[in-house]
Amino acid sequence: MSARRLDQLLANLGYCSRREVRDWLKAGRVAIAGRPATDPGAKPSPAAVRVDGEPLDHPDGILLLVNKPLGLTCSHDEREAPLIYDLLPARWRARNPVVTTIGRLDKETSGLILLTDHTELVHRLTSPKHKVPKIYHVTTDRDLSPELVNVFAAGTLQLDGEKEPCAPATLRLLGPREAEVTLIEGKYHQVRRMFAAAGSATVTALHRTTFGALTLGDLAPGRYRELAVAELGLELPSSK
DSSP states (O other): OOOOOHHHHHHHTTSSOTTTHHHHHHTTOEEETTEEOOOTTOOOOGGGEEETTEEOSOTTOOEEEEEEOTTOBSOSOGGGOSBGGGGSOHHHHTOSSOOEESSOOOTTEEEEEEEESOHHHHHHHHOGGGOOOEEEEEEESSOOOTTHHHHHHTTOOOOTTOSSOOOOOEEEEEETTEEEEEESSOOTTHHHHHHHHTTSOOEEEEEEEEETTEEOTTOOTTOEEEOOGGGGTSOOOSOO
16 A cells, blocks of 8 residues: 555544644644654654554554444434444544445344445455355244245245345244344345245344354444454455
C-alpha cells in the first residue's frame, strides 16, 4: 500500500477533516517520530505518528464481532435509526473506508454480526462461493413437523420472488417450536422466508449464534470485541 499524506491519513482514520489538519499541526497536537509535525503533505509511517501523545487508532483497519440487540438497523441511513453503528465510538463512524457490516441482520433479528472497514474482507465473506456457514436459533408460532428437516435439506425450497431455489440447509429441531438452522448463503430475510415458503410456521424470534468458526461466547447484547483476522482463518487483505 502506498504511503498516504498525513492529512489524508488523519482524515481517513476519523480524527478530523483534511482541511482541519493544518489547525491540528499548528496547535502541536500531531508528532512524527517524536517531533512536532508541520507538513500536512508528509508521508510518515502510521506507526511513527502520535496524536495528543497517543498512537494512531487502528491504522491497519478495524474488525469487530458484535452481539447485535433487537431494534437496531444495519444501515448508514440516519432515517432508519437507531443504527448498529451507534454502538461505536464517533471516530470509528467517521473512518474512510467506512466501517460496515459483513452481511446484514434485520431489525428484528439479534445475534452475531461482524463489522469492518476492510472492504476486501466484506466481499470475501459475503460471496456465496466461499460458503461460510451461519447458524440461527429460531422460534416459531406453531409446532414444527419433523418433515421440515428433509424439506430444508433438499435444496429445492423456492422463496417467493426468487428464480433459484435455496441451497441445501441443515435444520435441527430443538423443541416443538424451536429449531437451529445452518445456512451457507445469505438471501434477504432468508430464514423467515424459508419457513414461510415451507408453509409450516411464522418465525417469531431469530438469533444468529455462529458465523463460520466464530461464536458469541459470553458477549452481552450491545457489546463488541475486537477480532483478529486470523480468527476467521483468512489472510488479511494487503490493501484497503
